[in-house]
Amino acid sequence: MKKTYLLMILALLMILAACSDEATPTPEQEVVEPTAEPFEEPTEAPVEEPTEAPTEMPIEEPTTAPEPEPVVEEAATVESPIVGVTWYWEQFQDTADLNSFAVPTPDKYTLLLNADGTVFAQSDCNSAFGEYTTEGDETSGSLTFSFGPTTAVYCGDESLDDFYRTRLQEVASYFMQDGILHLNLFADAGNMVFGRGPLTITPEQISLDTQGLPYDWQAVVVPETPYDESQPPGPMGIPEHIEVLFGVTEPSEWDQSLPIMYIIPVNAYRDMWAEAGNESVSQTVELIQQQAFVLTSPGPTSGIPALPYEAGLVGVNDFSVQVGRATRQGVVNETSATQTGYRFDGRWVQDANPVTNQGMRYVYQGFTNDGYYLVSFFYPTTTSELPDDAGQVSAEVQEQINASYQDYLTAEAERLNALPTSAWDPDLATLDALVGSLEIEGMVASGLQEETWLWTEDSGQPGSSEIVQIEDPTLYQVNYGLDGTVQVQADCNLAQLPYTLNQTGMQGGMLVQPGPVTLAQCSEGSHSDSFINSIQASQNYRVLAGGDFLELVLPAGGGTLKLVNLDTYENTVDPPAPEPGEPTATVTSAVGANVRTGPGTNYPIIGVAPFGTTGRVVGVSADTDWWAVYAPGVPNEQAWVAASVVEVENVENVPTIPAPPPPTEPTPVPSPTATSVPSTGITFTASRTTINAGETAVLSWSVEGVKAVYMFPVGGNYLNYPTTGQGSKEVRPGITTTYILSVINLDDSTSSESIEITVANGLTANRWLLQSYSSPATGLRTPLPGTEVTARFEANGNLSGSSGCNDYSGTFTAYDEVLTIGLGASTQIACGTPEGIMEQEGTYLSLLQQAVRFDISAGQLSVFDSSGNRILVYLAG
Secondary structure, eight states, X not given: OOOOOOSOHHHHHHHHHHHTTTOOBOSSOBEEXXXXXXXXXXXXXXXXXXXXXXXXXXXXXXXXXXXXXXXXXXXXXXXXXXXXXXXXXEEEEOTTSSSOEEOSOGGGEXXXXXXXXXXXXXXXXXXXXXXXXXXXXXXXXXXXXXXXXXXXXXXXXXXXXXXXXXXXXXXXXXXXXXXXXXXXXXXXXXXXXXXXXXXXXXXXXXXXXXXXXXXXXXXXXXXXXXXXXXXXXXXEEEOSEEEEEESOSSGGXXXXXXXXXXXXXXXXXXXXXXXXXXXXXXHHHHHHXXXXXXXXXXXXXXXXXXXXXXXTOOSEEEEEEEEEOSSOSSSOOSSOSOOEEEEEEEEEESSOOOOOSTTOEEEEEEEOTTSSEEEEEEEEOEETTSOSSGGGOOXXXXXXXXXXXXXXXXXXXXXXXXXXXXXXXXXXXXXHHHHHTOEETTOOSBTTBSOEEEEEEESOOTTOOOOEEOSOGGGEEEEEOXXXXXXXXXXXXXXXXXXXXXXXXXXXXXXXXXXXXXXXXXXXXXXXXXXXXXXXXXXXXXXXXXXXXXXXXXXXXXXXXXXXXXXXXXXXXXXXXXXXXXXXXEEOOTTOEEEESSSSTTSOEEEEEOTTOEEEEEEEOTTSSEEEEEOXXXXXXXXXXXXXXXEEESOTTOOBOOOOOOSSOOOOOOOOOOOOOOOOOOEEEESOSEEETTOOEEEEEEOOSEEEEEEEEBTBOGGGOEEOSEEEEEEOOSSOEEEEEEEEXXXXXXXXXXXXXXXXXXXGGSEEEEEEEEETTTEEEOOOTTOOBEEEEOTTSEEEEEBSSSEEEEEEEEETTEEEEEEEEEOOOOOOOSTTHHHHHHHHHHHHTTOOEEEEETTEEEEEOTTSOEEEEEEEO
């Protein structure tokens, strides 16, 4: 699953071994004087794209196929692990080692063998269809292809199109090794090596204990379903993923009356939706991560985030109970593949309905330990405490519903939350055990381990409010090995530190012990000592969803180290900084933006530009949906990003640039036939449209005969605000906000109405003076005597103020009760008095960036973090 160490571990061990006789240990730390030249960063040999003959790159050819892996008894037997998987061509291995090479763009050369004996191959800008024959077992066998219809588009001088299709015709056999597919050519003329792309695990690696429940299970790979906005009641789309089916063997046979488990690659899922201009999946993954990291108690009784939408999450989660953990926290679990998540029992509905057993399901939302995959599990449940359907609801209960539907739901939640898990069938504890039994061969116990992490940022070292940005992260690397040793490269020094974990999964605690460290004198400005000391002092870790980023938390308010894994860093696009006044594009998507060779999702990805990256715009696509940016080192020195994930400036005069040759021939799409759209009767009213900050208004609506209803504030994503056809909601906006009621009609057209609530004396009406602040490190505190900490929110979205010593500025986004803050420039004065002022300033600026919600009442502004903690309190002044 994880990559092997990319630090120079051997070099470290040689140095340590050479110095072990000379070093004199102290009670705190064993010191090793360097005996060799300073550590040299490992480099990767560049790969040249072949023209007529591929460039030589010696690659050791595997000699023997591995032994077959044991088959899990409970899982149904899979005919062949090579079928039903989209394979990505990664290498060509020449038997004579004369013309071996790595494929520069594996996603342009794919292979899919279907269970019906057909085969599809994507070859750069061409596609080929045909049939295949094979005989063998799970690890090796014969394999031949016979291709029929093939497109014949010229893909460019650097394309491997002809080479790829020719070699496929020469395939004679295959063997599997460590999840990698090797296709051997006739006369042993070479190997074509294929990987799995975003899906790096196979069904054969999965094992599960159903805890005696009456279902057999089958893990299968399900091909990608492209993003489609036309799917009622809203968009659908899911990348290639694994489904664990219960009671059936084909995904098409599953329905919501049966259990199912999804294992979905997080980054591919977010990318698919973000590139379509829809951030719903990204936002929901973030909410799932927040809930998984910090599970509130008591848990929410509605609106709990869950994915995927394909599981039947249509409407709104209006009722949830028994919110808790599926796996025990605070322990070291070496076997379970998903330890960071939460479970609940709940339903999704379109309209106000009594709570019955109909539609109730056990739901688990979590991640694999490495953060790479979203794990979603659904199992229908019943309880004798609920009627089976609406027809069994008593007249007394119906009277409660009619009197106050919300009070009825609240009372039902309190009643069901008081019951033991055994009140459900199956017992919720049994389903917890099923989730906890998920094992994936090769999965690390902790997402911290077996990954090379590069230090990019320190959000506040002890005694300083400065955010340290690391200019060259490759100089600061760390790898937590399975042997209990941390290997550290800190600029010109190396360290080897023992460590132990006290919790596994995506987050947990650890203890790092002193160990041998080299003591070379690095160049001026080096962070060598700081990095080693911080690694040794770190006590908590969090691997973020997607597995790309790691946060190490230092004790006593010492700040947070932010790191990125090596693969992500090497695939990060960092364009040259544009000159003032030049046309620019800045990435606004929280998960970054894919950078492609052309203006469309059918063009291959050449890298990822992180959130906040700014590049120079050199042109725009003919449909204005894509921007071309200056990118040295790629063809024509230009790459493309989707307009939906960037914010542009000064682009009024940039030229329209023709798209490069498409990777696939466009398929003509017939023009839609105009149809009449029936009007929808929408009633959307407000109890009042002008309020003072702190007051409330009630929004009410009624609509019938539609597929879906959403009531949301402008600024929020409508998919996060599903509701019922008849309802009301009390709102308390702290800033003037427009609310929209949007419906999807039976013919899939949309209709909407809007109401603006004007707020007097709101967020932008005052200068705010800090009265108190609170963080886990400091507890509740008031500003130091003689210091004044302020904030001013301008109507144009600018933020400014004093942090006690320095002035700061930034931007903010606010609507309804939502508040997000991004800090920008700050003066750099070092104040000496009063004592502790710089620590106070650093804490305050850090808390500002944690804001997710605000509330104004009686002239007091309260700011809350993602866990609901009140972190900042101001008074108007």
